[in-house]
Amino acid sequence: MGSLIYGGGDDAIHIEDRALAHLKVVIATKLRRNESFTLSWRHPEEDPAGRSTIWLHPSIPLRFTFEEPETPQLNMRWIEDLMHSANSSGGIQLIDEVLEAPAN
Template sequence: MGTIYYGGSATPIHIDDRALAHLKVVISTKLRRGESFTVSWRHPDGEPRGRSTIWLHPSIPMRFVFDDPEPAELSRAWIEDLAQSANSSGGIQLVAEQIDTNGTADDAPQTVEVSD
């Protein structure tokens, strides 16, 4: 389980390592461009039921902490799904990864450009 520390909040945000790796790519791209936006997610198992939303701004410090010392292999399709939601009026919706079950590997480069 990965963790986001945002601003001066003493409350860590727990997100699965794999999901956090994908979210980090999209968040970093948006913040690097100086864009503010929201991120919403459902609370993970073991926490009170519900969902949360935070407002992200480039001037507020953020730290991503991963439990797994090895970086996750990134899914281009999942990053594109998150990036598409990032550019909507509702902000990033942390959606589940859609697994391709037809047996074909995703051999595309793992660099994804987030459109404006």
């Protein structure tokens, strides 16, 4: 389980490593363009039920921490889907990964 630490505080947002690796690509792209946006997610099962949203801005400190030392192979379709939501008025919605069906 990875963590997103936002705003220099001690409160970590826990996100599965694979999802966090994909989010990192999208968030870094948006912030590199000096764009602000929201990020929304459903709380993990071990947390109280609900969902949260944060406002991401290039001037606010952000840190990604991963449990796994190796970077996973990235799914470009998932990155594109996350980027599409990032560019919408609702901001990034952390959606589940869609896996491609094997070709027959």
